[in-house]
Amino acid sequence: MDFDLDLGLALHDKYSYENFDSHKTRENKKKMESKNYLSLSLGPSKDDDEENTITQNSLTSPSIESSFSNSMNMMKKEIGDEFEVEIEKVPITRIGNVDEDGNSRKKLRLTKEQSEVLEENFREHSTLNQKQKQALAERLKLQARQVEVWFQNRRARTKVKQTESDFEVLKKCCQTLTEENKKLKIELQELKSIQTVAATPTFYMQIPAVTVTICPLCGNNKNGSKAR
DNA sequence: ATGGTCAATGAGGGGC
DNA sequence: GCCCCTCATTGACCAT
Numbered sequence A: 001m002d003f004d005l006d007l008g009l010a011l012h013d014k015y016s017y018e019n020f021d022s023h024k025t026r027e028n029k030k031k032m033e034s035k036n037y038l039s040l041s042l043g044p045s046k047d048d049d050e051e052n053t054i055t056q057n058s059l060t061s062p063s064i065e066s067s068f069s070n071s072m073n074m075m076k077k078e079i080g081d082e083f084e085v086e087i088e089k090v091p092i093t094r095i096g097n098v099d100e101d102g103n104s105r106k107k108l109r110l111t112k113e114q115s116e117v118l119e120e121n122f123r124e125h126s127t128l129n130q131k132q133k134q135a136l137a138e139r140l141k142l143q144a145r146q147v148e149v150w151f152q153n154r155r156a157r158t159k160v161k162q163t164e165s166d167f168e169v170l171k172k173c174c175q176t177l178t179e180e181n182k183k184l185k186i187e188l189q190e191l192k193s194i195q196t197v198a199a200t201p202t203f204y205m206q207i208p209a210v211t212v213t214i215c216p217l218c219g220n221n222k223n224g225s226k227a228r
Numbered sequence B: 001a002t003g004g005t006c007a008a009t010g011a012g013g014g015g016c
Numbered sequence C: 001g002c003c004c005c006t007c008a009t010t011g012a013c014c015a016t
Helices: A005-018 A023-034 A062-079 A112-124 A130-140 A144-198
Strands: none
Touching: A112 A130, A112 A144, A130 A144
């Protein structure tokens, strides 16, 4: 996006949603509308105001109820058990906890139970079909979209972890090969010096030309048997 | 203050 | 052209 960074950051959500321009973004906008994305705005945050008033845009979806109640629980923890809640309905637009200015997104934290169930399902299959997604969403009182996002992010994390462990394996492999290469160079040096001495008329003898012949691609030695 | 985590977003691509 | 995916990124929240 090529707008002023400061303004852009402040207005990011609102801007990026309300100024869809390209073919692809229009398509995504349609997607978001058709999927009943929801808008949730929490009122004063703990930093903003001491008045314990919360405004919620929509409570029509279980997921929003869920994220809302999570936030409520968090606030309850922070400000004590006594507070009042004001709820007003607004048109459904998108997921995410954004106020009317589009600049106060509250982060949903999945409960321990929700995470455990999702994790459990992920272990069984890392992707979900429509039915599984819907069932899981209903079970966890989340939106199907949130379950989908969780699986997407979970797959991404798995991939990062896999890449990291692959890197470690390759690093170790590289160290071993470097070490081996060092040893072989020393061995070669020794053999060369022996050959030099042996080449003199008084100490003539046949030195085997090659001691190790391993195909770097298939790992076979020259006799066709597998090396190590 | 700062860095890590993770839910959410947007772009772009493939399959059908 | 819809649906679902990956990838890169954002931003709220949390621990230190």
